[in-house]
Amino acid sequence: MIPGGGKRAFLLGLCLLASVLFSGLGVWQLERRAWKLDLIERVEARIHAPPVAPPEPGTWASLSPADVEYRWVRVTGTLLHDRATLVDALTELGPGAWLVTPLRTAQGIVLINRGFVPHDWKAQSNSAAGQEAAEVTITGLLRLSEPDGRILRPNRPAEERWFSRDVPAIARARGLTNVAPFFVDAEATGSAMGYPRGGLTVVQFRNTHLIYALTWFGLAALSITGLVLLLLPAQKRR
Known part of the structure; x- marks a missing residue:
């Protein structure tokens, strides 16, 4: 057992450590809040800005989410309908899938999330037959890859079970090369x-x-209160 004096010293140290730790966590959360407010302000400015060309292939390796995500872009190319991927989705329209189709452009391949489709849409409409290989221009929001799937629901490419728009994994599964590390959510x-x-x-x-x-x-504050009470003489604490 800890003697009375030793126990008091232990509690003093514990209260002091807790007050420093909790204060540090509070300051960290204020810093995170400032960062989040800055992020929201920058994204708000982007989503109301006119579309621009997507990043050039030479800049793909150094893309920063803070600089490019949720920017309106416009891309032109040919949709590769026979290499489309259905990614599980839950939207305001209900459960279904995102239809992610590669777009072959002059700079390389860009994955396009063409939008939501219901679960039974594949059997009805998702066929490359009859799809024209015409050049199209697509406007949408630039989004960064979503690696590995969702929590407790990893992507299983071998089973064609996709739970996130993981650009590198989809590119490997579809045999695509020179693929941009982002995708575009079509308008x-x-x-x-x-x-x-x-x-x-x-x-x-x-x-x-x-x-x-x-x-x-x-x-x-509670830890500091406990510290002050422990420092008071025993008679005053009573």
Whole structure:
């Protein structure tokens, strides 16, 4: 057992350590909040800006999410319908899939998320037969690759089970080379058949850092209160 004096010293050290730790976590959350607000401001500016050309292949290796994601881009090329991939999706239209189709451009391959399709759409419409190999121009939001699938639901390329738009994995599965490390979420096009339905990108960032910061600072205040009580003479503590 710890003697009375030793126990008091242990509790003093514990309260001191907790107050420093909780204060540090509170400051870290405030820094994260500032970063998140800056990110939201930059993304808001991008999604209201006119479309631009996508990044050139020479810059692909050095792309920074902070600089390019959610930027409106316009790409021109030929859709490779026979190499399309269905990626599991849950949207405001219900469960279904994203139809991800490679677009062959003059600079290389860009994966295009043409939009949402219901689960039974593949049997009805997803056929390369009769699809024209005409040049098309697509406008959409630039998005970065989503590696490995979702939590507890990894992508299984061998089984054609895709739960995220993992650009390198899809490129390998479809035998594609010179593929951009990003994909493009196509805007709504008003297709006569209704599908694929583009324009369903949700641009929303969770920002609860202030609540977390206040929680950590509250715990730090409790730790400091405990420290002060331990430093008071025993008679005053009673």
